[in-house]
Amino acid sequence: MKRNAVTCSRTGLLLLAVLTLTAAAPARAGTWVHGIEGTRGFQLWVPTGYQADTPLPLVVALHGCFQNPSQFAGLSRLNEKADAEKFLVLYPNQATFANPTQCWNFMLVLNQTRGHGEPALVVGMVEQVKRHYAVDARRIYVGGVSSGAVLTGTLLACYSDVFAAGMIGAGAMYKAATTISGTGFAMLFGSIYHPDDRGRDAWVCSGRPRHTVPVLVVHGTKDSVVDIVNGRQATRQFLQTSDYGDDGVANDSIRPVATQVTRATVPGGRAYTVEDYVYGGSLVARHIEIQGMDHAWPGGDSRYPFADPSGPDGTSIMWDFFRQHTRN
Structure with missing residues (x-):
């Protein structure tokens, strides 16, 4: 019995090793690849036309509560965009044992620092993908x-040496709350912390870098889950982070004042306002507010929850912003 148990144990370990290698190995183009990093799984979309000798951008796509990678991919149509524009998409998956609703535990202090918790797991996934696929390290986005x-805000704050730019959709600023009870208040009324203070905290979390942190913030004006003030706080927070990163001090070299404001309307759909913050010839931040949109992904596929088909195409907006930025 002991011998059989040992044999079974060794067989199980061998099978696990084979599965792990299969998950990490390059697959044919235009398909899903599944992998594991620590205690979390992930899905990688390898776009049609992928060539192992041609480095591609990598987009890390983080689903929301009550979602998984496949659902977020369907909602956003991000894989279709990846096929058309030629980039890889990494979808980390929140485990139900970590949060029964599959929300990311952004409010826990462990997950608000560099080298720990869920942010470190996501960056570990990025490194795993880089080891097995042709990734342009200058063009990794989240x-x-x-x-x-x-x-996403935490990853931009604490790993600005990894990500060239990021998008915060219906979210909040870095360390908007540090407790579960504080999270409820922040989502409904905005954070009690000043965005300028959190802007400095974000800069410190990445080791006081000397570069800006480009961010796109998209929010609906009728968001009933995360109040619109959170989007405004996130924009200001990252502008302050970039103000520090620009020259090492907070001296308003990058100011929380939009340099250009445009308004547009989706034919037969929603109106929206775009605020651009351009400094030194670079688009440091873009803040978009979509009139009448609730807690949703704009332009999303209506077959999935949290879609607002009448909004502008959030996926195109995101990729258009990302491709303007390359990390030095």
Whole structure:
């Protein structure tokens, strides 16, 4: 019995190793690849036309609560965009044992620092993908919706040496709350912390870098889950982070004042306002407010929850912003 048990154990370990290698190995183009990093799984979309000798941009896409990678991919149509524009998409998956609603635990202090918790797991996934696929390390981006958007803010804050730009969709600023009870208040009324203070905290979390942190913030004016003030706080917070990163001090070299404001309307759909913050010839931040939109992904596929088909195409907006930025 002991011998059989040992044999079974060894067989199980061998099978696990084979599965892990299969998950990490390059697959044919235009398909899903599944992998594991620590205690979390992930899905990678390898676009049609992928060539192992041609480095591609990588977009990390973070789903929201009550979602998984496949659902977020369907909602956003991000894989279709990846096929058309030629980039890889990494979808980390929140485990139900970590949060029964599959929300990212952005409010826990462990997950608000560099080298720990969920942010470190996501960066570990990025490194795993880089080891097995042709990734342009200068063009790695991160974007998310809802709790995934707040985790995006943490990744931008604490790993600005990894990500060239990010998108916060229906989310909040870095360390908007540091407790579960504080999170409820922040989502409904905005953070009690000043965005300028959190802007400095974000700069410090990445080791006081000397570069800006480009951010796109998209929010609906009728968001009933995460009040619109959170989007405004996130924009100001990252502008302050970039003000520090620009020259090492907070001296308004990058100011929280839009340099250009445009308004547009989706034919037969929603109106929206775009505020651009351009400094030194670079688009440092873009803040978009969509009139009448609730807690949703704009332009999303209506077959999935949290879609607002009448909004502008959030996926195109995100990619258009990302491709303007390359990390030096």
